């Protein structure tokens with residue numbers, strides 16, 4: 432604690448030239464930091480309104496965070512990893528070397544597989560993922576004919592997302608194994624908790640602390656027990672047939688094996704867990720928020736259904752059909768903008784002194800973030816930003832004739848849901864595909880509405896905005912299909 436206090440005071444002196452938000456005085460910043468745990472969007476909005484385009488700083492429990500605005504985003508895009516680092520910022524929250532394993536961080540070759548094979552093979556992957564979504568929803572909802580059922584949105588969606596994602600990551604039938612799915616669904620909370628405990632220790636104590644505070648080895652061994660027979664079988668086939676054979680699996684595990692870098696079940700299990708960590712929680716949150724927005728705005732169900740019926744009825748569940756679902760896409764992007772996933776997004780740490788284009792000096796070691804949620808709700812950027820307008824992006828596309836700028840996967844200083852710059856989400860094309868498939872299938876096959884109690888779609892936990900785990904919706908199998 433003494434070390435943290437000394438660090439914070441000296442850090443605060445280095446950032447004296449940047450104005451602060453919240454309470455002042457020696458203990459005031461701690462009070463603001465505590466309030467930020469539940470009230471971060473409001474505190475960030477206060478700074479955003481007060482300082483307009485300028486940077487400001489807010490305290491959190493361990494250090495200060497410099498909050499940047501839309502006009503600074505180009506500085507982040509231009510900065511190299513040696514100047515502003517995503518991984519150095521994340522390191523402090525997640526301690527990935529200890530929670531995922533060193534080899535995953537030292538050689539993150541799965542990032543390039545996400546950008547290449549996963550993204551370029553979407554046409555091949557769509558039918559399988561669609562099949563998994565249909566089966567997972569059917570089993571998870573377990574509806575009796577024509578009866579309404581009240582379901583917890585996030586919990587239901589998590590299972591469907593995890594199965595759908597794993598159909599593309601490890602293939603069928605492991606994607607339906609309840610033990611594998613449970614392991615991957617619990618992963619995010621476990622890693623965030625372990626990362627938090629480790630963040631309380633100084634770096635030199637981490638190897639020792641990690642032994643007691645993490646369950647990484649158990650998790651990896653657990654995953655490896657599932658993967659080991661599959662890997663053995665696939666390696667046998669690769670030896671027998673070489674690079675190609677009939678019914679060769681088209682999934683992430685196989686692309687990793689094709690890379691030829693690792694064949695051990697432990698290493699590949701650690702990698703699959705890391706992929707699930709990045710994919711499952713983020714996509715489930717976004718989808719749970721979207722579904723709740725739809726239940727709260729049922730007047731949009733019929734026009735969306737007509738769009739899906741017309742397009743999918745003609746083209747089937749294909750990548751091309753998904754690209755034509757303009758209302759569906761616009762709804763998903765608007766839900767992402769409206770609800771959001773972070774009051775403070777685009778976390779980076781300055782590894783060198785840098786000066787931003789407006790002259791703001793950011794000393795080495797400083798944590799920076801962007802006021803993502805406030806930008807997404809800025810009336811100078813979005814007309815009537817606090818109204819949920821599901822066709823907003825479709826109308827912008829029609830008005831401005833720029834189809835790529837308003838796509839679900841598009842990133843720019845006004846659309847920061849998938850991050851931006853060097854660390855922009857490499858899984859966003861796959862995520863968008865899953866989101867569209869799940870949303871379109873639900874619209875087509877189910878009726879939904881709010882129950883008696885209405886919930887907020889999202890809640891703030893520190894700088895993160897997550898789907899409200901208490902929120903429920905009513906679902907019924909459609910009878911007039």
Ligand code: HEM
Pocket residue numbers: 517542545706709710711713714717772776777778847848849850851852853854855856857858859861862
């Ligand atoms: C709706 C779903 C998703 C959302 C909202 C989302 C959002 C994000 C965000 C905000 C970042 C940080 C970017 C930055 O700070 O600039 C990120 C990074 C990342 N995402 Fe996603 N993501 C989603 C789905 C996925 C999926 C499905 C995968 C994998 C298949 C994935 C893999 C990753 C990885 C590996 C990174 C780290 C990138 C790096 O270290 O350079 N994400 N994502």
